[in-house]
Amino acid sequence: MTAHPGTIEKICIVGGGTAGWMTAAALxxxxxxxxxxxxxIESDEIGxxxxxEATLPAIRSFNSALQIDEAAFMRATEATFKLGIEFxxxxxxxxxxxxxxxxxxxxxxxxxxxxxWHRLGQGERLDEYCYGIMLAEQGKFRHPxxxxxxxxxTFGYAYQFDATRYAAFLRQFSExxxxxxxxxxxxxxxxxxxTGHVSHLKMDDGRDIEADLFVDCSGFRGILIxxxxxxxYDNWSQWLPCNRAIAVPCESRGPLTPFTRxxxxxxxxxxxxxxxxxxxxxxxxxxxxITDDEAATRxxxxxxxxxxxxxxxxxFTTGRRRQFWNKNVVAIGLAAGFLEPLESTSIHLIQExxxxxxxxxxxxxxxxxxxxxxxxxxxxxxxxxxxxLLLHYVATQRDDSEMWRYFRNMTLPDSLQExxxxxxxxxxxxxxxxxxxxxxSWVAVLLGQNLIPRRHDLRADKAMRDKIAEGADAxxxxxxxxxxxxxxxxxxxKQVRAASDTGPLMAKG
Numbered sequence: 001m002t003a004h005p006g007t008i009e010k011i012c013i014v015g016g017g018t019a020g021w022m023t024a025a026a027l028x029x030x031x032x033x034x035x036x037x038x039x040x041i042e043s044d045e046i047g048x049x050x051x052x053e054a055t056l057p058a059i060r061s062f063n064s065a066l067q068i069d070e071a072a073f074m075r076a077t078e079a080t081f082k083l084g085i086e087f088x089x090x091x092x093x094x095x096x097x098x099x100x101x102x103x104x105x106x107x108x109x110x111x112x113x114x115x116x117w118h119r120l121g122q123g124e125r126l127d128e129y130c131y132g133i134m135l136a137e138q139g140k141f142r143h144p145x146x147x148x149x150x151x152x153x154t155f156g157y158a159y160q161f162d163a164t165r166y167a168a169f170l171r172q173f174s175e176x177x178x179x180x181x182x183x184x185x186x187x188x189x190x191x192x193x194x195t196g197h198v199s200h201l202k203m204d205d206g207r208d209i210e211a212d213l214f215v216d217c218s219g220f221r222g223i224l225i226x227x228x229x230x231x232x233y234d235n236w237s238q239w240l241p242c243n244r245a246i247a248v249p250c251e252s253r254g255p256l257t258p259f260t261r262x263x264x265x266x267x268x269x270x271x272x273x274x275x276x277x278x279x280x281x282x283x284x285x286x287x288x289x290i291t292d293d294e295a296a297t298r299x300x301x302x303x304x305x306x307x308x309x310x311x312x313x314x315x316f317t318t319g320r321r322r323q324f325w326n327k328n329v330v331a332i333g334l335a336a337g338f339l340e341p342l343e344s345t346s347i348h349l350i351q352e353x354x355x356x357x358x359x360x361x362x363x364x365x366x367x368x369x370x371x372x373x374x375x376x377x378x379x380x381x382x383x384x385x386x387x388x389l390l391l392h393y394v395a396t397q398r399d400d401s402e403m404w405r406y407f408r409n410m411t412l413p414d415s416l417q418e419x420x421x422x423x424x425x426x427x428x429x430x431x432x433x434x435x436x437x438x439x440x441s442w443v444a445v446l447l448g449q450n451l452i453p454r455r456h457d458l459r460a461d462k463a464m465r466d467k468i469a470e471g472a473d474a475x476x477x478x479x480x481x482x483x484x485x486x487x488x489x490x491x492x493x494k495q496v497r498a499a500s501d502t503g504p505l506m507a508k509g
Contacts, residue, residue: 006363009036012201012211014186014224016042018163019333019350020217021170022062026354027215028177029066038178039209041201043185053163053273053280054082054260054344056436057101057156062351066173074498076169078276079161081258081489083136085343089264090449092397097448098259099343102132102155103440105475108468111459114443115427116468118456126447128476131155131483139255140486141493151478158344160260160273160280182209186218189228197328197366198224212364213328215357216335225321225331232322233337239390239413240318241406242268242340246296246311247282253305256490262342263302266290266401269342270302276493276500278308284340289403316340318386324378325371330357337382342392345385348436352381384435387416388442395420395449420451427453 011027013020024040031038063073073079084100104126105113117126127133132155135141145152175181188202200210216224225231237243252274261272268285283299290298296311320337324330332353339345356377360370394412398404412420422428423446429439486492493499 006365007035008212008361008363010211011036011038011213011215012209013038013040013215013217014201015217015219015333015335016040016167016171016181017217017219017333018167018347019219019335020215021167021174022347022350023215023217023332023354024174024179025066025170025177026062026358028174028179030358032177037180038174039180039182039211040174041182041184041186041203041209044183045185053275054085054160054271054341055158056344056348057158058348058351058436059158062354068173071496071498073169074159074161074493075500077159077161077165078278078500078502079159079498080256080274080276080493081141082158082160082260083132083141083155083258084260084444086136086257086259086261087264087392087445087448088261089398090262090392090396092450093400095449097444098127098133098136099441099444099448100130100132100136100155101157102130104443105129105472106154108463108471109459111457112439112443114447115456115460116463116472118427118453119460120465120469120472122452124472124476126443128479129472131479132157134479134483135486136257136259138483138486139257139488140483141258141489142486143496151475152482157258160275162275162277163347182207186223189224191228195327196229198228213330213362216329216331217333219334220316220338222321222331222335224329225323225326225335229326229329231326231331233317234319234322235317236319236339236386237317239386239410240340240393241286241288241403242284243315243317244287244292244295245282245284245314245316245340246292246299247280247314248299248303248311249278249280249308250303251305251308252277252279255488256493258489260344264398265298267295267403270299271341272304277502279305284342286403289401289406320379320382323371323375324353325374328362328366330374332357336378339382339385339389342389343385343437345389345436349382349385352436353378380432381435383415384432384437387413387419388437388445390416391420391442391445392449395446395451397450420446424451424453425455427456 013023028038084098086098088096131151185204186201187204190199192199198214200208202208214224257274263270267289271282273280283295285295316338321331324336333350356374360374362370393407399408429442
């Protein structure tokens with residue numbers, strides 16, 4: 001096939017890891033049959049962060065679009081199923097709730113169920129009307145029903161997997177699609193003297209690599225987007241001050257839970273992510289409130305099984321590039337920005353960046369309108385994730401440490417303050433055109449952290465109270481009965497032939 005004179009003919013991805021190989025896999029698959037050559041530069045000497053092991057349900061659509069078999073993917077990446085995230089000690093010490101991938105109850109006359117729950121006096125936990133939560137609390141899993149109307153169709157799921165193995169899995173996929181991998185380091189970036197675009201890269205072995213479009217997946221360094229193009233970075237530390245993390249894997253012990261756990265601590269929080277062969281753990285914290293040694297000790301003391309490696313230290317600054325797409329460079333992954341992994345959004349933002357690039361794929365003109373639209377969409381996506389993460393810290397009654405007192409006295413972004421005010425007034429949640437977290441996610445955190453609306457939507461008063469209560473009881477019963485019949489997570493993974501042959505899968509005693 002002959003390319004149009006203005007068509008992109010060469011794409012160069014700088015950096016491997018999850019971001020680089022997700023980008024390579026998606027572009028090579030979606031552009032298959034077009035005269036486009038894709039090269040990925042990756043150095044064996046430069047490590048990847050590789051601790052982002054938990055995902056959101058959208059990852060399923062990414063894999064599906066690549067026609068990846070779920071069981072094969074799970075075996076290759078030691079993956080487990082994920083129904084949501086369990087939060088401990090966020091509203092108050094001792095509190096616990098699950099943010100599910102699914103809704104609460106079923107709408108009545110187009111109005112969300114939680115308004116009717118509020119009207120009934122909140123006697124039963126709202127969680128008991130959410131199939132995904134009840135399944136997660138029992139440590140069970142099943143695939144959602146495809147029959148709309150079934151109570152088993154009202155939840156979604158994601159995965160918990162080894163990110164390094166996922167990158168290797170996608171590397172194999174990409175190379176089969178024709179992606180060329182170049183091993184080595186970029187030592188010099190040349191810019192066009194007229195346009196200011198990146199023209200070619202010089203490698204440490206003297207090779208030159210040219211391309212029309214460059215995708216920067218080089219991590220925090222931002223070799224192209226920052227070091228070459230000086231795009232600038234918006235620092236969000238005033239809102240999300242955590243700036244360090246320590247990560248360590250440990251042995252699998254106890255039931256194989258179908259959820260990620262985030263436990264709030266005095267100066268940050270701790271993650272727990274169960275995979276088939278091990279459990280991932282980490283402590284995200286702010287160095288203003290705790291030392292590195294204290295954070296490491298706290299993490300190691302909180303492990304529920306022996307560590308499998310030495311703790312690994314990570315440093316970061318929360319925020320985003322001022323432009324995600326600058327000239328002929330698109331930054332994806334950590335090169336585009338970083339938000340702490342409290343809601344498993346790192347891989348999702350990679351996916352969003354790839355999806356938007358494919359939707360607004362350029363030609364060699366690199367129209368300013370295309371670049372502006374991409375930057376607008378990605379800005380909205382990351383800013384709304386920022387607000388949702390910040391909600392966890394400020395929707396709290398904790399004042400037992402310096403960090404929690406800092407958040408209690410914070411002036412919030414207007415976008416978040418308006419959302420909280422509308423919720424507290426009448427339980428109203430605004431839906432966004434862009435943004436991964438839908439109203440049920442906001443409901444989970446707001447109610448889970450004890451922010452109860454002063455009143456419900458007045459339309460909920462139209463239905464007869466006894467009729468609402470009767471329907472609510474019947475729904476809880478249907479959920480309970482169905483959950484009882486479901487299999488435990490480890491058993492189910494074996495049933496669908498997604499178990500790897502390396503991991504213990506069934507937990508040790």
